[in-house]
Amino acid sequence: MRMKAAVLYGTRQPLVVEEVELDPPQTGEVLVKMVATGICHSDLHRYTGDAQSQLFPIVLGHEGAGIVQEVGEGVTRFKPGDHVVLTFLPSCGKCRWCHIGHPNKCDLGAHLRDGKMLDGTTRIHGSDGSDIYNFLFNSTFAEYSVAPEASLVPVPEHVPLEKVCLFGCGFTTGFGTATNKLNIRPGETVTIVGCGGLGLAATQGANISGAGKIIAVDIHPEKLEMAKKFGATHTVQNKHNVDEVIEQIMDITWGLGTDYSMEFVGFDQSDETLDIAFKAIRKGGTMCMIGVGAHDKRTLPIDPFTLTIYRKKITGVLFGESQFQTDIPRYVSLFEQGQINLDDMITRELSLEQINEGFEAVLAGNKVARQVIRYG
Ligand SMILES: [Zn+2]
Numbered sequence: 001m002r003m004k005a006a007v008l009y010g011t012r013q014p015l016v017v018e019e020v021e022l023d024p025p026q027t028g029e030v031l032v033k034m035v036a037t038g039i040c041h042s043d044l045h046r047y048t049g050d051a052q053s054q055l056f057p058i059v060l061g062h063e064g065a066g067i068v069q070e071v072g073e074g075v076t077r078f079k080p081g082d083h084v085v086l087t088f089l090p091s092c093g094k095c096r097w098c099h100i101g102h103p104n105k106c107d108l109g110a111h112l113r114d115g116k117m118l119d120g121t122t123r124i125h126g127s128d129g130s131d132i133y134n135f136l137f138n139s140t141f142a143e144y145s146v147a148p149e150a151s152l153v154p155v156p157e158h159v160p161l162e163k164v165c166l167f168g169c170g171f172t173t174g175f176g177t178a179t180n181k182l183n184i185r186p187g188e189t190v191t192i193v194g195c196g197g198l199g200l201a202a203t204q205g206a207n208i209s210g211a212g213k214i215i216a217v218d219i220h221p222e223k224l225e226m227a228k229k230f231g232a233t234h235t236v237q238n239k240h241n242v243d244e245v246i247e248q249i250m251d252i253t254w255g256l257g258t259d260y261s262m263e264f265v266g267f268d269q270s271d272e273t274l275d276i277a278f279k280a281i282r283k284g285g286t287m288c289m290i291g292v293g294a295h296d297k298r299t300l301p302i303d304p305f306t307l308t309i310y311r312k313k314i315t316g317v318l319f320g321e322s323q324f325q326t327d328i329p330r331y332v333s334l335f336e337q338g339q340i341n342l343d344d345m346i347t348r349e350l351s352l353e354q355i356n357e358g359f360e361a362v363l364a365g366n367k368v369a370r371q372v373i374r375y376g
Pocket residue numbers: 040041042043062063088169170
């Protein structure tokens with residue numbers, strides 16, 4: 001079938017919104033009519049070249065929601081008309097990791113960066129029939145997506161897909177880090193470094209868990225204002241002076257440091273933000289690294305002596321250590337009860353034609369939490 005998609009032809013080239021060809025769903029795959037998709041920083045990494053991938057042309061996008069149109073052979077969990085969130089990680093439900101309750105480590109993830117579907121072929125093609133690469137089995141910057149059944153989570157029909165699409169990546173990653181990985185208890189304290197979409201979702205997670213002090217750190221004052229709206233009890237502006245930031249965190253925590261820190265800065269990750277996240281935690285505290293760092297970065301600005309003597313812990317976190325098939329329905333329910341705020345997370349809605357404006361706004365850094373593309 002023909003559909004409109006935003007195609008990226010090379011690093012930092014404007015995305016081209018054009019007609020492409022989409023194959024029908026193959027075995028284990030589902031055709032979804034997209035209703036909405038968020039723009040995530042991971043899309044931008046492919047655009048800016050930070051991800052060091054040369055898979056072009058490609059259709060990006062991986063935080064989508066839509067309605068099932070057609071299912072391929074062997075699909076048992078979905079039928080046309082079902083409403084679904086597309087997750088950027090698939091979970092087969094059969095491998096060792098899925099069985100022990102860690103679907104974010106599912107063996108299917110090994111093929112995530114190949115730009116192809118699980119059978120090694122592509123579904124999107126240019127008008128000349130050439131292959132267009134897929135992104136994270138999603139490619140949601142298009143009117144339709146063919147995705148593996150393993151990448152879909154069903155949601156009730158009455159839920160606004162233009163909001164809950166954020167559960168496909170960013171929200172679940174931030175909120176899940178606070179509530180699944182750290183399992184924050186009432187009164188515990190946390191430093192959140194980087195207040196974009198993920199950091200704001202983590203702020204909500206810490207808040208709903210009853211954290212005593214939630215200290216938001218960012219270089220942009222606008223982002224710190226947003227963080228307050230989602231439950232940050234304190235804000236610290238990083239003016240590129242680590243000592244000054246840590247001094248303020250120590251003042252707030254009576255000289256102890258926080259129980260936890262979460263670092264969401266990712267590719268823009270300088271030693272500075274990691275340094276803050278490490279120094280902010282108390283003796284025995286845990287630092288989570290969530291933002292994806294540059295592939296060629298090989299060092300952390302960590303003083304090993306302090307790590308040992310203070311018995312600090314550093315851990316990576318993927319997709320909020322979430323059990324997405326059951327966590328996303330829980331989040332939907334919290335959203336319906338008004339306990340999760342998605343409305344204020346979405347700074348603006350765009351059409352697919354405005355996608356380049358959306359990318360520019362993410363790169364500017366200070367104006368947006370999340371932007372959502374709505375399909376007509
Ligand atoms: Zn993402």
